[in-house]
Amino acid sequence: MNFIPTKLEGCFIIEPKIILDERGYFMESFNENTFQKNINQQVHFVQDNQSFSSKGVLRGLHYQTGEHAQAKLVRVLQGEVLDVAVDIRPNSPTFGQYEAVVLSAENKKQVFVPRGFAHGFLVLSETATFFYKCDNFYNKESEGGISYNDKTINIDWGFATEDLIISEKDKVQPNIENAKKAW
Template structure:
């Protein structure tokens, strides 16, 4: 398992060692000892899974403290553009985002720590996404930022006419309208 830093502090990309033979493949998607050895100490308490069709954008979502969630995101089927936005006001990269293609083929995972908004767009015909979280869902702590906010200028790698967003996500505030502390 390779755990590599990204351009944003504490946001890491995880690439498992994949063992393939004539039967198929095997890999460790999560290894607590290796995570802890790299300073990633999250007590995961829940696994979530979503299925979406091409063009769907889910996000940008987060939960406020003390219910903020760290997420380990991977793709079981298909391909997504996974995006994390740094909302930690004291961070040198506050307001910046990082994006990476995660797919069933490349088996990469993104470890999104507390203090980030998270979302993804589906680039393949369909995609199944699974993510571990270290806090249970807490409706009253749920927040979000509009996916198309010009202040963030995220390229979701989709044509405007194919984007599908939930009603709930369309009414989220813009980045400059939030005042959240992490």
């Protein structure tokens, strides 16, 4: 596996080693020892989640707060998405900055989103199956969110706003200045 640091400290793009032959392919999608050695921190995943969405669906920007904060290891099993991680750590030099990467079943890339980040994705293909591991259990009272179109973050989703499919909950998320604090 190739671990590529992003401009956001602790956030990595992970490219698996893919072994191809006439039968198809094999890849190791996760190895705790390799993972922890390369991100230089201890992360123990406790929950796996999966979603299926249609083209234009935007999910996010979501995070969990306090003792229920979550790190995530995300990937796409089918289709293609634009995956976005936003640094919301208040004392971080990259607070309010984001990293965006195309994840697809074809490129098999993954993104490690550490605690203290908001996360979201936009489906670029006709449909997509999105899969992610979390290092903490979901807790409804600890949910946080930031508006997908926050002007200070200024994410380039590459889609016309009228073509986006957004839940009512995500349509009314606050901007980063008024969002629930992560810590």
